Amino acid sequence: DAIVERNYVRADPSYLKTLGQAHSGWIFGAIAELVDNARDAKATKLEISIDTIYSKRASGSIPLLSIIDDGHGMTHQEIVRMTCFGHKQPEAYEPERIGRFGVGFKTGAMRLGRDALVLTQTANSRSIAFLSQSLNEGKDNLEIPIVSYRREGQIMEVDITVQSSALAKYNLKAIKEFSPFNKYLIGEKAALFCEGTGTQIYIWSLDKWGSDYSLEWHTGLKGGSSFHQGDILIRSRRIRSRPGQISQQVRLDYSLRSYMEVIFLVPRMKIYVQGSLVKSRPLEKSLNKTVIETGNVMGKHVQLTLGRCQLEWEQANCGIFLYWHGRLIEAYKRVGGMVHGADVGRGVIGVIDVTDVMDDGNVSVWVHSNKQGFQDSEAYALLEEWLGRKADEYWDNNFDSLQLKKSNSLYKPDQEWVQCDKCRKWRMLSSNWDSKNLPLEWFCYMEPFKGSCETPEQKVEQGVITVSAKRSGYKNQQKASKFDDDAVNVSNTTEGDKDDSDQDMEDGKARGLKRLRRGLTRACRKA
Template sequence: MGWLFEDLKLSTGPSVWHITDIVRQEKLANLSSLSRCLLRRSPENSHQEKEWGEFLGFLQKHKKVATGKDECFQFFILPPKEGSGFSCTFAYYRERGKPSECPLGAQTCNLSAKASERPEKTNQHNLVRANPSFLTTLAHTHSGWIFGAIAEFVDNSRDAKATKLEISIDMIFSRATGREIPMLCIIDDGCGMNHQEMLCMVSFGHNQPDVDDPNRIGRFGIGFKTGAMKLGKDALVLTQTSNSRSIAFLSQTLNEGKDNLEIPIVSYYRYGQFMELDKQNETLFKHNLKAIKEFSPFDKYLIGQKVGLFSREGTGTHIYIWNLDEWGSNYSLQWESGITGGSSFHQGDIFIRSRRVRARPGQMTQTVPLDYSLRSYLEVIFLDPRIKIYVQGSQVKSRPLARSLSKTVVENCTIMGKPVQLTLGCNQLEWEQANCGIFLYWHGRLIEAYKRVGSMMHNGDKGRGVIGVIDVTDLMADDNGHVWVHNNKQGFQDCEAYAELETWLGEKSDRYLDEHVDKVELKASSGVYKPDNEWVQCDKCRKWRMLSHGFNSKTLPLQWFCYMKPFNGKCEIPEQEVEPGVITVSSKRQGYSFSADPQEIKGKLSGQAVGTSKNRGGNVSSHTVDDDQANDYLERRKKLRRRCRKS
C-alpha cells in the first residue's frame, strides 16, 4: 500500500507498514499528546485503492485503531470521522527506543513525547505518474502509416529468434458489445519473455544499450506500446519461455477515467509439470486476472485455449489486439481471407483501407503496393529474409531485391570512414509500376523505400524501373552507440552522415542511368528486364539457391527444399553471394550531334553494339545490331531534324 505523509518529520517515512494489532479506540489513552500526521492514500493500482477503502471502512465501523511499527517509529492509525470519506485519515506516532509507557487496558498511557506545534506541510513525491491519456499520445508515433505499427511486432519477433510469424485478423465475440468484433493476432515461435522482460516491455522506456548490436532491431523500448496503441485500444500479450508463462494487459478501456495507468500482469513459474505464481502474491494475482476477464474478450477457457497453442516445451509470444483503429465508420485495416491452396492471386492479405500512396519527392505513380498491402510490404521488409511470415494463413513469398535485378552493378565506397555497398539494377515489376529509387536498410530491416535521389527527384519518369539496395547500419551509428534512425524506424534523422549518403547515392544513380539506361538501345518493343539470375529459398534452412540458367522458377512447388531439382544439393552447402550481372556500356545521356556524318554515326553505333565491355564485376556482354536496324534509326533521326528546322 502506498502512503503520503503530510508531516516534515515523516518525509522519509515508510511506504509499507507492518500492522501489528487492531484494538478498540477507548483502550488507548492520551494519544493526543503524541505527534500527529495526516495520512493520505497513494495507491499504485486499483487493487490497492480498494484495499485502502476496506481498511479504513473496517476501522470506522468498529471504532478501532490500527497499530504498526517500523525500525524508527510506532504508529497509531485512527479511524476516519463519520461522513469524511476514506481519502485520508490521521495517525499518531512516536519514535521507538525512547522511555515511555503506553499500557493497554484500564491503565493510563504516560507518554514522554510532547505534542508537535509546527504546522502541517504537504509532502510531495519526486515521482512521475503516467496518465492513461498517454496511451493515446503513444499511438501518434505511427499516425502517418499504420503498417509501421505492425512492423514493430515483426521486429520483436526477429529479435526473439522466431522462425515463424503469423499475422491475421479474426473475428471474436465481445461481451461488452454483444457481437463479434475483429481482433488482430500476431503469433511467433520465438524465445518468449519471463516476468522481468515482460515488465520491461510494458514499461515506458528503458536504458538504451551503450553499444549498437547489429543483430537486434529493437532499441528504444517503446515499439510494443506505440504499435499496439495505434492498431487498437486494447492489447493482450501471452508469452511463454522454457520455464515461465506471463500474461500482460495494456488497455485504454481498463484505464478509462482513472488518474494513474494500471497494467495488470500475471506470471507463472514452472516447476516440473507444475505452474506456480511468480513475483506476486495470491491477492494481486486474483485482482489482475479479474481485470483481464472483465475488460477483455478473454475468459479462463479462451486463455487456456491460446496457451494450448504452445507445445509442452514450446516457446513464443502471442499478441491479440482489438477495438481496432477506425477510418470513418469502418476500420483503418481491411482484410481478405484468401483461398487455401489457391494461386498467388487468391492469397489472403491485409490492406490499408484508404489505399493511399506515401508522398515521395518526384514520384507520380499511384501504384505502390507496399504502401497499402501488408503482404507486399513484408515481401521486402528484410534485406536477408530468414523468418517465415504468414498473412491471413498463407505464406509470404520473400522478394530479396538485390537478387531480382538485371544489369546489376555493385558500388563500394567509404563515407565518413564507414564502408557502404550499393547494389543497382533494373527490375521489370518496378518498371511496369513506374517505380524507382533506393531501398535503405538498417540492421537488415527496411527503413526507407523508393527514395529518389539525383535526377530521379526532378522527373517522375526518370530512372523508371531502376532500383538500388543498400544497408547503412554502420554509417547511421556513431562511436558512442548513438544511432541516427527515428524511433518509429520509418526514416533517418537529419545528420551529416545522411546528407553525405544522399549526395553519394545521387551521383552513383545518375552515373548508372548514363551508362546503362539512358542510351541508344535497339531492342524489341516486347523486351523485358529479366533478373541476372533466378533464385529460390529453401523452406528448411532458409538459404537462397541460384537456379541454373534458363530454368523457369514458376515451375517450382510452393514448398521447395535444397535436395529438389534443379539444385539437387544439401542444406549444409554455403549460400552463394549476389554477383554483378551482365551489362552493356553505350553512349552518354547527352545524345549525338546532328552535324556528324551519318556514316560516321552508323559506324559508331555498329562498333558500340558489337564491342564488348566489362563492368565492375568483370562480366562481359556482347550485343549485335544489323545494318537495317541502324539505317532505320538514322532515318528517324533525319525526320526529327527536318521537323525541328520547320518549327
C-alpha cells in the same frame, strides 16, 4: 529544514493514445514494430492475421488482430521491461538487433487498436500482460496488469516470487473483465505453444477509418495461385508521398503482404499473412544489369547495389531501398536526377544497408524512433548526396536512351534465386530454369539444386560484366561499360537476355529516343 521530495513520473491513461500517434502517418509502421520484436526474439515463424472473436462487452463479434511467433519468449522481468515507457538502450552492440528505443510495442499496439493482450512463454515461465485504454478509462494513473507463472513439473503455477497471489488474482480478474479472454480462451491460446516458446499478441478495438476499420482483410483461397492469397490492406490505399514520384502503383504502401516481402534485407523468418506464406523478395537478387558501388561517407564504408527491375519499370517506379540493421527504413527513395524528372531512373532500384553510417558508435542512432525515416543529420545529408551521384552515373552509363515500346521492359534478372522452405537458404537457379515453374513449397533436395540443406549458401562473385542491351546511337558496341574505380559489376549477361528491342537495334530498324534531361545540367551541378 525543508523536506526533499523525489518527483516520480505519473502516466495519465491518455498517454497511450498519444503513443500511437508515432505511426499516425502509416499504420503498417505499427505492425512492423511487432515484426521487429519477433525477429529480435530469434523467431523462425511469424503469423499475422485478422479474425473475429465474440466479445461480451461488445455483445457481438469483433475483429481481432493476432501476431504469433515462435521466438524465445519473455520472462516476467522482460515483459515488465517491454510494457514500461522506455528503457536503457543495450550497451553491447548487436548488428542483428533492431529494437533500440524501448517504445516499439506500445506505439505499435496503441496505433492498431485500443486494447492489447500479450501471452508469452519461455522454457520455464509464462506471462500475460494487458495494455488497455478501456481498462484505464477514467483513471488517474495508468495500470498495466501482468500475471506470471512458473513451471512446476508439467503444469504452470502462479509465480509468487514476482507477485503475491492476491495481486495475480486481481490482475487476472481485470483481464477477464475488460477483454474477450476468459480462462478457457487463455488456456486455448496457451496450448498453441505446444510445450515450446514464443509470444502471442492480440489487439482489438481496432483503429477506425470513418465508420469502418482502417484495415481490411481478405482470406485467400486454399490451394490457389499466388494471386489468390490472403492479405491485409490499408483501406484508404493511399500512396505515400515521395519527392519526384508520379507513379500511383506502389502496392507496398497499402498491402501488408507486399511490405513483408521486402521488409528484411536477408529474409530468414517465415512470415504468414492471413494464413498463407509470404514469398520473400530479396531485392538484390532480382535485378538486371547489376552493379555494386562502394565508397565512404563520413569515413564509413558504404556499399550500394544498383540494377534494373522489370516490374518496377512497368509501374514507373524507381528509387533506393535503405535498410538499417537489416530492416527496411525507407523504400523508393528518389535521389539525384530521379527527383527532378519522372522519366529519369525509371525501373532502376538501389539497395543499401546504412547501419554503419546511421550508428554513431555511442549507441545513439540517426533513425526516427518509429523506424520509418532518418533524422536530419550531416551523415544523412552526405549519404543522400553520394546516392544521388552514383544513381545518376549508373543511369548515364547504361540507359541514356529509352525505347518507347513495351518490349523494352522484357529484361530478366541477372540471376534467379529460390529459397528453401526448410533451411531458408537461397539457391541460385541455372539459366535454363524459370522460377515460375517451381512448386510453391521448394526444398534443397528438389530440382534443379538436388542438394542438401547443409550446403552453404552460394555467394555472388564480384567481376566485370558486359551490358547486353546496346544503347541507341551506338552501333556494334561490344565493350564492357566502364564505371569508376569503386564500381564493380556482379553478374554476367548472356545472349538469351537480349530482347526484341536489342535485335531491332542490331538490324538498324529502330533507334531509341534520347531521354530529356530535366533539372540542372551536369556542369551546373558540378559548379
